Amino acid sequence: MARPPEFDRAQALVKALHLFWDKGYERTTVRDLTEAMGISAPSLYNSFGGKKELFDEAVAEYTDSPMRVIPPGLQERTARAVFAKILDIAIREYCSSTQPRGCLVISDPVLLDERRLGREAIRKRLQQAHDDGDLPADVGVDALTDYVDVVLRGLSSIARDGADANAMRAAADVALRAWPRAPRRPTRDS
Known part of the structure; x- marks a missing residue:
């Protein structure tokens, strides 16, 4: 036995x-x-x-844990809110004192398939937003997906290098200001 x-x-x-x-x-x-x-x-x-x-x-x-950054943010109503939620979760998790800093999936080269899954989930959500008119018609979904990916990789990298949550929040705020403006929807008075 x-x-x-x-x-x-x-x-x-x-x-x-x-x-x-x-x-x-x-x-x-x-x-x-x-x-x-x-x-x-x-x-x-x-x-x-x-x-x-x-x-x-x-x-x-x-x-499968709450440390995961992308899935919880994908449920937000607008594409900008999705990005904002993902950034908020990333800042919280990448700076957590209960685990190593940054993102495991981003930091380990062997996890390419996991990174692809995350990117594809973001791309699908952004495509949905584009199709729904939540993003300007001239915004390239693939380029915007790359932008989100680059920002997350950057936040993970500076977290691993010791940046605090305030520095990461400042960088995230700049990234949010660069987000493409959704087209204005006509109101009843228009």
């Missing part, structure tokens, strides 16, 4: 997530993981399967 693990698996997973977030997948060794998680290599392999499987589980933990 197999012995039950002598450690808290959920806590160990969070420690692994934070280590991957800090160092990236490629630079994190099994030894780094076992030291951070407080477990032996055999326990890591028995409980998680290996470094790659542990990383995949840690990324799933991250993408």
